[in-house]
Amino acid sequence: DAKTTQPNSMESNEEEPVHLPCNHSTISGTDYIHWYRQLPSQGPEYVIHGLTSNVNNRMASLAIAEDRKSSTLILHRATLRDAAVYYCILLNFGNEKLTFGTGTRLTIIP
Amino acid sequence: EAQVTQNPRYLITVTGKKLTVTCSQNMNHEYMSWYRQDPGLGLRQIYYSMNVEVTDKGDVPEGYKVSRKEKRNFPLILESPSPNQTSLYFCASSPRGRNTQYFGPGTRLTVL
Numbered sequence: 001d002a003k004t005t006q007p008n009s010m011e012s013n014e015e016e017p018v019h020l021p022c023n024h025s026t027i028s029g030t031d032y033i034h035w036y037r038q039l040p041s042q043g044p045e046y047v048i049h050g051l052t053s054n055v056n057n058r059m060a061s062l063a064i065a066e067d068r069k070s071s072t073l074i075l076h077r078a079t080l081r082d083a084a085v086y087y088c089i090l091l092n093f094g095n096e097k098l099t100f101g102t103g104t105r106l107t108i109i110p
Numbered sequence: 111e112a113q114v115t116q117n118p119r120y121l122i123t124v125t126g127k128k129l130t131v132t133c134s135q136n137m138n139h140e141y142m143s144w145y146r147q148d149p150g151l152g153l154r155q156i157y158y159s160m161n162v163e164v165t166d167k168g169d170v171p172e173g174y175k176v177s178r179k180e181k182r183n184f185p186l187i188l189e190s191p192s193p194n195q196t197s198l199y200f201c202a203s204s205p206r207g208r209n210t211q212y213f214g215p216g217t218r219l220t221v222l
Contacts, residue, residue, distance in 0.1 A: 036211075041216075042215065042216070043114075043200045043202075043213030043214055043215055043216050044153070044200070044202075044211075044213045045213065046210045046211065046212070049210070096141045096143070096158065096160075096204060096206075096211070097143075097155055097158065097168070098153075098155070098202075098211060099155075100145075100152045100153040100154075101152060102152055103152070
């Protein structure tokens with residue numbers, strides 16, 4: 001499976017935008033970019049996914065580089081409830097298996 | 111409410127005493143999976159099932175069994191638990207081809 005690289009941790013102030021980066025230089029043409037997050041004491045939660053174009057949903061936006069070797073998860077206005085570990089995962093279409101790395105631990109400062 | 115449920119949520123047991131952790135989903139999903147989460151190792155897949163009566167090994171299947179007799183249920187069985195199976199376990203489900211998995215709340219297992 002192609003690997004992803006994320007910073008171990010990031011901090012952001014409450015009510016400000018947060019940009020969480022992910023590098024995936026060995027991504028294949030059929031790999032989807034998925035983001036999950038895990039809040040304290042909970043199971044992972046789907047956030048967003050995309051293939052080539054930028055994507056928006058009620059939780060976040062996903063910006064994908066033109067060469068697809070990197071992507072950025074954008075939380076437009078961070079709240080304390082967004083404090084979690086965020087995982088960037090590559091998933092080949094039709095393959096359900098999620099391979100979790102260590103993710104980025106996001107701390108929100110009040 | 112669409113959800114994945116796991117029982118029990120917490121369990122302390124002793125080495126060798128067979129146990130089953132249940133997982134049930136009410137979303138009619140075909141795909142179900144079990145993960146374990148350990149500090150420093152992240153989440154690793156134990157077993158998965160693409161549909162009823164279809165199961166396969168994940169990355170760390172040793173010491174575990176599963177069954178998928180009904181679409182909604184996917185129990186994880188530890189025939190002879192050992193201390194190295196002390197972990198936090200998560201069940202997940204997804205509809206085929208959607209690649210969006212829904213996770214249960216987790217089961218914290220301690221084997222003494």
